[in-house]
Amino acid sequence: MQHKEEESREMGVPLDERITGALVGAAVGDALGGPVEGYSPEQIAERHGGRVHGVVGPWHGDAWRTARPLAPYHKGDGHVTDDTLMTHALVRVYATVRDHLDAYAVADHLVPDLMTNPRWIPELEAEAILLRRVFLAEKWLVARLHYGHVDPREAGVGNIVNCGAAMYVAPVGLVNAAHPAAAYAEALDVAGAHQSSYGREAAGVLAAAVAAACAPGATPDSVVAACLSLAKDGTRAAIERVCEEASRHTDFESALRPLREAVAPYDTVGPDYRSPSLGARRPSRLHSIEELPVALGMVVVAGGDFRHAVLGAVNYGRDCDSIATMAGAVTGALGSPVPEDWAKTVAEASRLDLWEPAVTLTGVAREVFERDVRRRRAHERAFAELAGGAPECSD
Known part of the structure; x- marks a missing residue:
């Protein structure tokens, strides 16, 4: 085992470290972004006396319990949001199924978890079922699958089209590490229970990005190339345009406004994030969620560096x-170190073990890969027999 680990390190960052980096990195990014969500770069700078460079407190300070529109959520002080809680929930589904997932796995395992298993919710500072914390687009899962008994493969149709599925789909990319096409296909199936149109497409592409980032020798450019080879319609156009603009910058400060201008033609929400346009979040082949292209753009601006990309x-x-x-999931999967002080602060503040899900998912990923190898070799033998030739099994 030690010899294998040494060989793995000679080839680059090993699988377990990439999975840990992606999951811990995603949680840290989530916690840092939570307290300034919904505001513009200018408002953030005014509120904090400059750019945010780490964990900060609630936007409204001690008045967070009653201040609208955020009450009763304690956003800030290192608390993760529903992005991380849903990501960990998907890891638990993998831990149960121990194989590739599909829309039925969401109905059979994720939805019951949302409804029946109380857990510590950092922003509520209480134990509660996860359903109490998630946004309306995630509550849709329960309404459609548990109460509506809709075919899971079609349940996402009619939902608000947003980043709801993409925000927690990184585990799909990690289970399909270094195989972006497989990650894309699996994520589209999983996300079909939750999203449609460019919301579903974004989930597929984000999973592909994480899988591509796990490949030995991966770079921000190779990740973007993998995404562009798979993405469709407005999602592809938005990623291409934003990443083209991002390539002109090496510091997030100069990139903030240009990246927003680049993604704006594809974003349906409009200039005022808290007052979406009448055309917002509707299905369209011409549009894209804002979050995915900008996240990839920040990864490009940062050259794959975790701290720089997440702060951007x-x-x-x-x-x-x-x-x-x-951005944290992709740079973490690339092997860029997550600052230990940030991770420790977020874990303690959120009362979460940020590392245990990574250990669990690493074990699942290895099991699934071994199962895939057996399935592939069985198919090779069967096809060779059908074709009348000697089997040429993969090594």
Whole structure:
């Protein structure tokens, strides 16, 4: 085992460290972005006397319990949001199924978990079922699958089209590490229970990005290339345009406004994040969620560096907890170290073991890969027999 680990390190960052980096990195990005979500870069700078450079307190200070529109959620002080809680819930589904997932796994395992298992909810500072914390687009899962008995593969149709599925889909990319096409296909199936149109597409592409980031020798450019090879319609166009603009910057400060301008034609929410346009979040082949292209853009700006990418995502504002979650997952999977002080602060403040889900998912990923190898070899033998030739099984 030690010899294998040494060989793995010679090849680059090993699988377990990439999975840990992605999951812990996503949680840290989520916690840093939470307290400034919904605001513009200018508002964030005014509120904090400059750019945010780490964990900060609630936007309204001690008045967070009653201040609208955020009450009763304690956003800030290192608390993760529903992005992380849903990510960990999906890891638990993998731990149960121990194989690839589909929309039926969401109905059979994720939905009951949302409804029946009380857990510590950091923003509520209480134990509660996760259903109490998630946004309306995630409550849709319960309404459609548990109460409506809709075919899980079609349950996402009619929901608010947003980043709700993409924000927690990183585990799909990690189970399919270094195989972005497989991650894309699996995530589209999983997300079909939750989202449609460009919301579902974003989930597929984010999973592909995480899988591509796990490949030995991966770079921000190779991750973006993998995404562009798979993405469709407005999602592809938005990623291409934003990442093209991002390539002109090496510091997030200069990139904040240009990245927003680049994604604006594809974003349906409009300039005022808290007052969406009448055309917001409707299905369209011409549009994209904002979060995914901007997250990838920040990864490009940062050259794959975790701290730089996440801080860029946080200071971008708008839906910055989800943007930072995605940027943290991709840079963590690339092997960029997550600052230990941030991770420790977030884990303690949120009362969560941020590392246990990574250990669990690493074990599942190895099991699934071994099962995939057996399935592939069985197919190779069967096809070779059908084709009348000697079997040429993969090594």
